[in-house]
Structures are given as structure tokens and as C-alpha cells.
Amino acid sequence: MTGEETKAKIPVLAIMRPESYREKSESLARDYGFEPIYAPMIKLEGMKDEGFEPFVQRVLAETSDYVVFTSANGITFTLDKLSETEKEHFITALKKSRVIAIGPNTEKELLKIGVDNPFLPGDYSSEGIVEALCPEVKGKTVDLARSAFGAKVLIEGLEKCGATVYETHVYTLSIPEGAVQKKLIERTLAGEVDAFAFTSSMMVKGFMKHAEQLGAERTIKEILDRVVVGAIGTPTGNTLKKHGVEANVIPDEFTFEALLKAIKNRF
Secondary structure, eight states: OOOOHHHOOOOOOOOOOOOOGGGHHHHHHHTOOEEEEEEEOOEEEOOOOOHHHHHHHHTTTOSSSSSEEEHHHHHHHHHHTSSSHHHHHHHHHEEEEEEEESSSSHHHHHHHHTOOOOOOOSSSSHHHHHHGGGGGOTTOOEEEETTTTTTTHHHHHHTTTTTTEEEEEEEEEEEEOOOHHHHHHHHHTTTTEEEEEOHHHHHHHHHHHHHHHHHHHHHHHHHHTTSSESSSSSHHHHHHTTTTOOSOOSSOOHHHHHHHHHHTOOO
């Protein structure tokens, strides 16, 4: 192979986001000069727990001082449970609370529904929210609408600061099983993947679980040491570390596009 041909090789990027993100993710990856392999390692499923109706009622009654959404999915799955009329009333009432968005994608989703002044902490994480809100939440009511896998640090931290915290799980995450996931592990083992974009801790767990099922966990770790491993956020990076893998790319901005940019800079 000549030097020019080597230079021209398009890096193959593993994208493991939920199926609903496929079209947008693949398109963005191609724009950044990658050849994407799509194999979802997370499946999103809506759920409704006993905390949901009280949460909606507090927002409508304007007794919720703060409403925290830790992902764009939290907003989508909340609104999916409401009728059109309920949705309208809920959004109107939501605008009267202080709405917290964990990052730019969550903020975008709120802006889309007309909540035009969400607060973003400087650090897009549960710890960042606690740090930002701690000085002002004493004696206040805080509602969290998020996944069933949300970090406890958010509730515990806000309660330590004197807030009354309520949580409702509006969706859950599972690890999909199938030929597509198995194929990604096989292609990784064959040395056909140049970079990996991990966007959550659950995604790391899903990927490693599939590697284990093929008896290839140790080999996969060795391969990941030789390729570009990107992670959104410190929690995802820490989960990789727990599995013996070092993320060599963690962008400052917690978005998929920022992750693609940072990974691209390694080629």
C-alpha cells in the first residue's frame, strides 16, 4: 500500500447509541470523515412509576421550585405520557419553575418546547448540578425526571443542601442482544475498527457484556488500548477505567458532535 493510499483510508468508527439516533449519528460521522459502524449497545424504553402523577401535579400546582432534566430523553419520555391538552398545561406550568438542563442537548430539547430560559450548570454532570444549586435550594422542592439508572449523587447531594427532592423514572435502559452487536465485537477482534464513541456508562457495560459473551473481554481490552477510544464525560471515562480501558479522548463539551471532533483530531 502506498503512502497516499494509507493517508486516504477512511477511519472506521463504532457508534453504539440507541437506534433512534442512527440516521443523525451516521450522517454526522460521515460529515467528519468517518465510516460508521452502527451497533446499538443501549435500548431506551419508556416507563411510568408511582412518582410520575405526583410530579406532574406539583408542576401544574407550581409547588415545584426546580425541575431537573438530566437528558433530552427525560423530556421526550415525560411529554409522551401526557395527552395534547395535558402537555400544553404542563409546558405552561413548567415555564414558571426554574428548569435545569444537564447539557446543551437537553437545553435544545427544552427550547424546542418553548422553555426558553433553562439553567445549565458549568459542569454538565450530577455533581455539577449539586454544586451550582446548593447555595440556593435550602427549603425548596426539587423534581427530577430521568432514567431508572440515574446517579444517586444528585438526590443525596441536593438533600444535603437542604432541598426536598422527588424523583420519577420516565424511561429505562436495557442492553440489546442480537447479531448486530455480536458483529461489532467480531469486527473489533478482526482489527477492522479504528475508533469508538462511548456516550454513556450503560453503553460501556453493554459493549463489555457482549465481549464477555464471546469470551473475548481480555482481547477486546488489548485492542482498545491500541485504537482511539472516545468518551462523553468523566462518568463514562470512569466506567471504561473500571473495565480496564483508558479513554484517550474526553471532550470538554458533552455532546456527540464534540466527541466526533475530538476523535477526528487523533487521525
